[in-house]
Each structure stands twice: as C-alpha cells, then as structure tokens.
Amino acid sequence: MKKFAATAILVLTVIGMAVLIYTESADSEAERAARMRGCYLCHSHSFATQPLPCLNQWQHGTPLTPLVREALQTKHPHLPGDDIDILAQYIASRQLPLLAERQHSFRGAVLYAAKCALCHGNDGEGQPGNYPPLKGSEWITPSPDRPSLETIIREGIQGPISVKGTQWDSSMLAPGISRSEDIHALIEYLQRFR
Secondary structure, eight states: OHHHHHHHHHHHHHHHHHHHHHSTTOOSHHHHHHHHHTTHHHHOGGGGTSOOGGGTTOOTTSOSHHHHHHHHHHHOTTSOHHHHHHHHHHHHHHHHHHHHHHHHHHHHHHHHHHHTHHHHOTTSOOBTTTBOOOTTOGGGSOOTTSOOHHHHHHHOEESOEEETTEEEOOEEOOOSOOOHHHHHHHHHHHGGGO
C-alpha cells in the first residue's frame, strides 16, 4: 500500500509539474488546483516567489539551468532526463530574477558595511555629534532641493546640511564606489532606512 501511495504521489507530482509548465499563466480554479498538485506539493507557494535554497551557490552572470538540472537530478532521481531538462529550464526562468534580486540586495548590504557603517552605524543611527543618521533621514528620499544619493556617493558632500532638523557642518568624502550597479545596489539598501 505504501509503495502504491508513493507511486501515486510521484505520478501526480510529475503530471502536476507538466500542467504547471503549460498553464502557468492560467487563472481558472481548475488550473490553479493543478499547479497545487505539482511542484507546490513539496515546495509550497514560495516555489515561484522565493529563491530556492538549493540554488544559493549561484553567482550572477553564470548559467542557472545546469545548477537547477543538477539539483533536480540529486533531489528527484526518479524523474526521466527529458522531464528534468524541461523542469530545469522552467525553474531557472522563474528563479533567475529572484536570485539576481537577492544578490543585488546582498551586494548593497556588503557595500554599506564596508563603506558606510563605520560612520553612519550598522543600523543607520549615525554617531551623535560626529556623523548624521541615515535612519529616518529626509536625505534617503529623493528631492530636487538637494543632491541625489547617487551624486553624494559619487562625489561626497560638504556641509552645512540639515538632517532630521539638526545642522551638520562637516564633509563626507566619496566612499570610492564607482560602478553604477554597485551605486544602485547601495542606494537600494539605503532605502531600508526611510
């Protein structure tokens, strides 16, 4: 009986995955139910909205499909090779944007820790009397009345400036970040301090 149940679940899973691949954009109740019987049986709804842990070693700029194929072969050795190839391409197409976004956010956090946290603090609170806070600062939100975060990161800034009602008359040197993708990753990270 256990072998029959395991086989039935496997068959439903494979059928569900196939239905998921060919009806991903469908919105009918029957099609959503079919998706539920597929990958979601084991992986939950986060399958298409959260990066899969088995893909943590992926590096931006490298092909994702071979890594997915390897994970599928390891975790689901019962699947035929053709199914693994189809599923690997499908999963990679869904996971790539999620993984790239996570790495982009991680890059911003690393840059902040390396270039900003010494003065502005790990939590963006600043150092009273020495360095202004970023947390809750109006400078995090773009305004035509002051330089953009991108300009400040590229060029630094010279006081006097007002941050959260407190005057600061000092200078901040450019932190030495020149690549646009790094600047944008840092700016995205700084948005957490709004």
